[in-house]
Amino acid sequence: MDTANDHTRASIYRLEKHQPVEIFNGNLKDANIEASKVDSYLADRIRNNEVDGIIAMSVDPEGTNLHTIKAAIETNIPIVGTGGTSMAMITSKGGNVIASSGTTGTTNRTRAVSFISCLCKHWGIKYNPQIGGSGHKEEIASGNVFKNINIRGIMISSLPGFIAMALVLALSKIPALEGLGEVTDLLLKALPVMMAVIAAKQVSELDEVSILSGVIAGVLSVNGGIIGGIIGGIGAGILVHYLFGKCIQWRFPMTTVNIVAGGISGLISGLIVFYFIGPVALKAGNLIKEIIELAVSFNPVLAGTVAGLLIWPAILGGVYHAAILPIVLLEMEKTGNSFLGAVDMVGLVMVSAGITLANILSPRDKGEAAVATPGFMINMGFGTFVEAAYPFMFSNKAVFIGAVLSAGLGGAMVGFFDVRGTAYVPSFTAPFMSNNSIGFIIAMAVPLLSALIITLIANKRATNKKKKDGTTNNKSLKLESY
Numbered sequence: 193m194d195t196a197n198d199h200t201r202a203s204i205y206r207l208e209k210h211q212p213v214e215i216f217n218g219n220l221k222d223a224n225i226e227a228s229k230v231d232s233y234l235a236d237r238i239r240n241n242e243v244d245g246i247i248a249m250s251v252d253p254e255g256t257n258l259h260t261i262k263a264a265i266e267t268n269i270p271i272v273g274t275g276g277t278s279m280a281m282i283t284s285k286g287g288n289v290i291a292s293s294g295t296t297g298t299t300n301r302t303r304a305v306s307f308i309s310c311l312c313k314h315w316g317i318k319y320n321p322q323i324g325g326s327g328h329k330e331e332i333a334s335g336n337v338f339k340n341i342n343i344r345g346i347m348i349s350s351l352p353g354f355i356a357m358a359l360v361l362a363l364s365k366i367p368a369l370e371g372l373g374e375v376t377d378l379l380l381k382a383l384p385v386m387m388a389v390i391a392a393k394q395v396s397e398l399d400e401v402s403i404l405s406g407v408i409a410g411v412l413s414v415n416g417g418i419i420g421g422i423i424g425g426i427g428a429g430i431l432v433h434y435l436f437g438k439c440i441q442w443r444f445p446m447t448t449v450n451i452v453a454g455g456i457s458g459l460i461s462g463l464i465v466f467y468f469i470g471p472v473a474l475k476a477g478n479l480i481k482e483i484i485e486l487a488v489s490f491n492p493v494l495a496g497t498v499a500g501l502l503i504w505p506a507i508l509g510g511v512y513h514a515a516i517l518p519i520v521l522l523e524m525e526k527t528g529n530s531f532l533g534a535v536d537m538v539g540l541v542m543v544s545a546g547i548t549l550a551n552i553l554s555p556r557d558k559g560e561a562a563v564a565t566p567g568f569m570i571n572m573g574f575g576t577f578v579e580a581a582y583p584f585m586f587s588n589k590a591v592f593i594g595a596v597l598s599a600g601l602g603g604a605m606v607g608f609f610d611v612r613g614t615a616y617v618p619s620f621t622a623p624f625m626s627n628n629s630i631g632f633i634i635a636m637a638v639p640l641l642s643a644l645i646i647t648l649i650a651n652k653r654a655t656n657k658k659k660k661d662g663t664t665n666n667k668s669l670k671l672e673s674y
Contacts, residue, residue: 195510196332199340225308228256235263245311261287272307276579277586284563284583292384316540325567335434340395341426346517347518348385349394350418351616352478353379353386355525358614366671369476376528384421385410385513391425392458396432401450405432405458412462416470417477418525423469429462488531492607499532500539500603500639504596507540507578520614522525527612534613536621537575538602538635541615543595544581546643551584556658560584575617584647588654594646601637611635 199441202223204216216226237243238260246264248271254262264271265287272291273279279292312319326366357379361633364372388410391405396402405428413424413606436453445453487495505510516532523530551564560583567580585592605611609631623632 193516197287206221211272221290223402224256231257231259235259238263238267238269241267242618242645243269244315245270245587245646247307248275248276248278248282251278251282253278253285257510261285263297271313272310274303276577277582280563280567280579283566284560286559287518296563302539327593331547337395340397341430342520343422344395344514344579345394345432346391346422347389347423347521349389350383350515351517352497353383354521355552355616357383357615358524358617358625359621362621375416377606380528381414382526383418384416384424388413388425388428391422392432392485395426395429396436398432398436398453401436402429402432402456403579404450405429405452405461406492408455408458409465412459412619413465413470413473416465416473418521420465420470420473421476423473424461424465428458428462431457431461477522477525480519481526484519484523484531488607488610492610494606494607495531496535496603496607499535500606501596501600503539503599503603504543509658521610523612524614529612529614531606531612533615534601534606534626534632534635535603537613537615537619538606538634538639540578541575541619542602542636542640543598543643544578545619546598547584547591547595547647549640549649550644550647573620574617575615575619588650590646590650590653594643596652598639598646601642605635606633609635624652 198219198221200220200221204223204226204316205212207213211396218226222659227557234243234289243264246260248257248261251257251273261282265282265285268288270290271282271287272289272293273282276292279289283289283292291307309319311317337347346443348668357376360372360379361376363369385407389406392406393399393402394407398407406425409424409428411597416423417654422618429550432453435457439449439452448461463598503512503516506516517535519534520536523532545568548564548568552568555561555564564580567577570577571580581595585595607614609628611626611632613626613627613632615622617625621635623629626632
């Protein structure tokens with residue numbers, strides 16, 4: 193969705209006789225127009241109690257899906273979904289959102305299981321989730337495998353493994369746990385294997401067979417770093433897809449199919465990386481890290497300031513997941529923490545926490561405190577969900593500008609203290625996972641307080657203006673009545 197535009201191909205489906213039927217196929221702009229035509233129809237069905245719940249996937253609650261969301265709020269039916277901006281807007285409007293998800297660290301399947309689990313719990317229905325294993329492997333093997341190659345998706349799904357490694361690295365700094373240093377080294381070597389497994393599974397869309405193939409390819413791609421692991425995994429996934437399909441066509445026994453597709457595909461791809469691609473991939477990864485270090489060593493404060501000022505535009509423009517997060521993971525592969533990872537924590541997470549905290553302490557409207565509280569708690573408790581600040585940033589230019597400036601200030605602090613760290617962890621643990629705990633605490637506190645103060649001032653001015661306008665309107669009404 194980050195790269196979608198008006199000309200992106202899109203389809204609209206409708207459920208007929210328990211089967212999805214395509215009712216429109218064209219570009220995204222026309223698809224939105226067609227979708228808006230059925231918006232009122234869906235809203236009427238909701239009001240007639242024909243709809244029990246909504247799964248919202250990056251919807252437009254103020255445009256294409258306006259009437260549907262409005263009806264859902266009126267009837268208080270449960271809403272689950274993904275898309276930070278849209279889900280925050282639905283929540284702020286009073287929607288009964290029982291589960292929302294971002295994209296980082298999740299997959300389509302895990303999000304689907306989460307949504308269905310929450311809905312079933314809400315309705316009191318027993319549900320035992322099963323991830324993977326569709327039972328129609330012949331159909332899976334017949335698609336276009338190259339459409340499944342998504343480097344960004346592989347990186348995002350791999351993030352929990354990097355965080356696990358960073359946690360062990362932090363624990364190894366405790367004198368009594370120095371022996372964990374060996375575990376950290378082992379986990380660093382395991383990262384390419386992890387990337388290869390995820391790449392093979394996502395590309396092939398098969399389960400056990402692709403996992404086995406990815407492990408074999410990953411083990412042979414270790415010397416190529418995480419780039420080598422990704423290449424080995426993608427190659428394994430492609431070979432699994434085609435070898436599996438061919439073996440099915442040739443009517444091989446299923447045991448033989450798994451051996452050929454899972455074993456040979458991983459072996460071929462892994463050997464290619466081991467002998468030819470691995471050394472080049474390792475140099476490419478090291479070159480990217482060296483460029484970052486060169487920029488930081490030239491002028492760390494300037495580098496941090498620029499990174500901080502650009503990080504909000506980057507995440508809003510879809511560049512964060514496509515470019516910044518992969519670089520963060522490349523940095524973490526070497527040291528377990530990252531310069532850009534530290535900027536992420538101070539520039540996005542802490543700024544979002546400051547904005548939401550301000551709207552808890554002094555909201556413009558009473559309902560905004562209820563919207564801001566979950567966002568603040570998640571940012572502080574899990575180091576993610578920066579989208580919680582979107583409703584307040586988009587509705588007030590001063591808050592938006594304050595967020596960008598606060599992020600730049602936080603980035604400058606990261607450069608000044610030469611901090612390397614990471615987001616996606618509880619805020620109170622982040623400093624202990626960095627190379628400079630005291631410096632990181634200061635770098636985190638400064639943008640949080642800056643965003644907090646700027647938002648408090650902006651909210652106060654907005655409230656005063658609202659009161660003044662209300663007083664003026666009342667006077668004019670009295671004059672008109674006379």
